[in-house]
Amino acid sequence: MATVFDNAMRSGNTQQDNAVPFVAVENVHKTFGLHRVLNGVSLSVNRGETLAVLGRSGTGKSVLLRLIIGLERPDSGSVCIHGQDIAGLAIDRMGEIRKKMGYLFQHAALYDSLTVGGNVAFPMEHHRRDLSKAQRNDRVRQLLSEVGMEGDIEKMPSDISGGMQKRVGLVRALALEPEILLLDEPTAGLDPISSAEFNELILKLQRERQMASIVVTHDLHSAKAIAGRLALLNEGSVVIEGTFDDLQQSSIGFVKEFLSQ
Amino acid sequence: MSGRGFTANANLNPALPVRDNVPVRAVFGPVAGLFNGFFEWFGSLGVFTWQVVKAAVTPPFEWRELIRQLDEVGSKSFPLVVMAGAAIGVIISLEARYSLSRFGAKSMFSSTLVYSVIQVMGPVLTGLVVSGRVGAGMGAELASMKVTEQIDAIEASAINPYRLLAATRILACILMLPLLTLATDAFALLSGWFAQALVEPLSFHQFISNGFRGATFNAFLPPTFKTAVYGLIIGLIACFQGMRTSGGAAGVGRAATNSVVLASLFLILADVVMVKFILVFFS
Numbered sequence: 112m113a114t115v116f117d118n119a120m121r122s123g124n125t126q127q128d129n130a131v132p133f134v135a136v137e138n139v140h141k142t143f144g145l146h147r148v149l150n151g152v153s154l155s156v157n158r159g160e161t162l163a164v165l166g167r168s169g170t171g172k173s174v175l176l177r178l179i180i181g182l183e184r185p186d187s188g189s190v191c192i193h194g195q196d197i198a199g200l201a202i203d204r205m206g207e208i209r210k211k212m213g214y215l216f217q218h219a220a221l222y223d224s225l226t227v228g229g230n231v232a233f234p235m236e237h238h239r240r241d242l243s244k245a246q247r248n249d250r251v252r253q254l255l256s257e258v259g260m261e262g263d264i265e266k267m268p269s270d271i272s273g274g275m276q277k278r279v280g281l282v283r284a285l286a287l288e289p290e291i292l293l294l295d296e297p298t299a300g301l302d303p304i305s306s307a308e309f310n311e312l313i314l315k316l317q318r319e320r321q322m323a324s325i326v327v328t329h330d331l332h333s334a335k336a337i338a339g340r341l342a343l344l345n346e347g348s349v350v351i352e353g354t355f356d357d358l359q360q361s362s363i364g365f366v367k368e369f370l371s372q
Numbered sequence: 373m374s375g376r377g378f379t380a381n382a383n384l385n386p387a388l389p390v391r392d393n394v395p396v397r398a399v400f401g402p403v404a405g406l407f408n409g410f411f412e413w414f415g416s417l418g419v420f421t422w423q424v425v426k427a428a429v430t431p432p433f434e435w436r437e438l439i440r441q442l443d444e445v446g447s448k449s450f451p452l453v454v455m456a457g458a459a460i461g462v463i464i465s466l467e468a469r470y471s472l473s474r475f476g477a478k479s480m481f482s483s484t485l486v487y488s489v490i491q492v493m494g495p496v497l498t499g500l501v502v503s504g505r506v507g508a509g510m511g512a513e514l515a516s517m518k519v520t521e522q523i524d525a526i527e528a529s530a531i532n533p534y535r536l537l538a539a540t541r542i543l544a545c546i547l548m549l550p551l552l553t554l555a556t557d558a559f560a561l562l563s564g565w566f567a568q569a570l571v572e573p574l575s576f577h578q579f580i581s582n583g584f585r586g587a588t589f590n591a592f593l594p595p596t597f598k599t600a601v602y603g604l605i606i607g608l609i610a611c612f613q614g615m616r617t618s619g620g621a622a623g624v625g626r627a628a629t630n631s632v633v634l635a636s637l638f639l640i641l642a643d644v645v646m647v648k649f650i651l652v653f654f655s
Binding site: 177180181182202203206207208209210212214216218220221222223233234237238283287 | 423427430432520521522524525526527528529530531532534
């Protein structure tokens with residue numbers, strides 16, 4: 112049986128010009144008060160590619176994701192989605208771009224007044240009004256079954272574990288069949304087994320959907336497992352960007368120190 | 373003069389201590405901070421209001437959420453305003469009977485009760501009761517959503533939170549306040565008449581016909597419909613305080629408290645202006 116992810120692949124939504132990166136961050140600076148968080152960060156991600164952004168806590172990894180999805184604005188530099196600079200876009204125009212993006216929050220950020228099924232259905236209720244209620248419910252069940260949670264559809268977010276909340280958050284991020292997936296610390300707070308399962312799940316989705324993904328994490332094992340390319344942030348700047356082997360062969364002190372942890 | 377020259381000159385007078393402006397800052401610093409905070413708050417409120425207005429007048433409209441909020445603000449506040457109205461009706465009835473008796477004006481009882489309830493007490497009481505119940509509820513709910521990133525999640529899902537969360541709540545307050553005021557007025561008059569009827573015979577028909585004798589729509593409609601402005605104030609302040617909060621559980625508590633305090637304060641201040649406005653244009 113074809114999954115919803117297979118259907119998305121066939122829908123033609125992902126047929127973008129490969130010459131333009133799906134996400135391009137160019138020389139971005141961001142300061143909060145007197146604290147400079149990002150200091151000239153440049154990154155790009157293409158279709159089917161997964162970039163892991165690594166770094167110590169407080170180095171601006173999550174801020175980078177929030178800039179990409181437009182929840183924050185850069186002080187200078189540009190963030191382009193499919194070649195379009197999103198700086199200064201009105202909230203509704205930004206909404207059109209966000210429909211192509213999925214975001215998994217670090218703490219899942221599920222709507223606590225809605226059930227698990229309600230959380231997954233929420234984006235579809237607003238953007239897929241062409242679907243009937245029955246069709247929407249079918250899609251919700253199908254999406255939840257992809258992460259093994261079809262039996263929890265009526266549960267409230269407070270009644271499920273942190274790992275399950277993350278899975279629901281991931282499914283909600285995938286509900287609109289995004290072309291770009293942003294994952295903020297997807298394995299943080301999970302036990303090693305759940306963490307490995309979550310990595311497997313992300314890899315499976317990547318294979319099936321060929322999205323451009325950016326994964327923010329300080330979990331080196333997770334980054335190595337799911338990303339083809341890694342970027343290491345320190346004090347708001349990219350210290351090194353490349354494959355895991357590139358990082359291992361680096362002679363930069365901070366890179367060696369980070370990998371040795 | 374170059375900066376270097378200035379520095380050199382300053383160094384020529386080592387006996388003169390560098391003036392410490394700490395006492396000046398100690399006096400004016402907090403005042404300046406207060407002023408900055410005051411203007412920053414109003415500036416942010418202006419930007420917030422503009423975002424809400426833009427979201428409210430452009431499709432898609434969030435009808436389902438609006439209906440849910442109408443229920444939340446209207447039906448769920450109904451028992452509270454009815455009880456408050458009934459209580460205030462009895463209080464005015466008791467006070468009016470005593471005061472009017474002292475001046476030999478007992479015949480004015482019905483109209484005193486009707487006018488004081490409909491023109492003054494009903495609207496203000498409804499505004500303050502709804503401000504307490506709905507303002508605190510909205511402020512705390514939105515603040516809780518804000519600190520747990522649920523509002524960010526709504527925005528990340530390509531949904532305009534000003535349209536979904538703020539515009540619907542504010543509109544529900546604007547639409548429901550006049551209706552709730554009518555309920556408060558009705559129960560205040562009913563209980564006021566009942567309290568009077570227990571002491572001396574007074575039929576309800578007689579009470580109403582005496583109370584509304586010579587009354588015009590202009591005497592009653594503006595005070596009732598001015599509560600739509602109260603609704604705007606309550607909804608706007610509560611949504612604004614809730615959606616801009618930060619700082620975890622303490623922030624949620626602060627947002628709820630500030631919503632009630634500020635909404636009640638602005639409501640009373642607005643009433644001063646509106647009473648004058650109504651007297652000038654509708655009397």
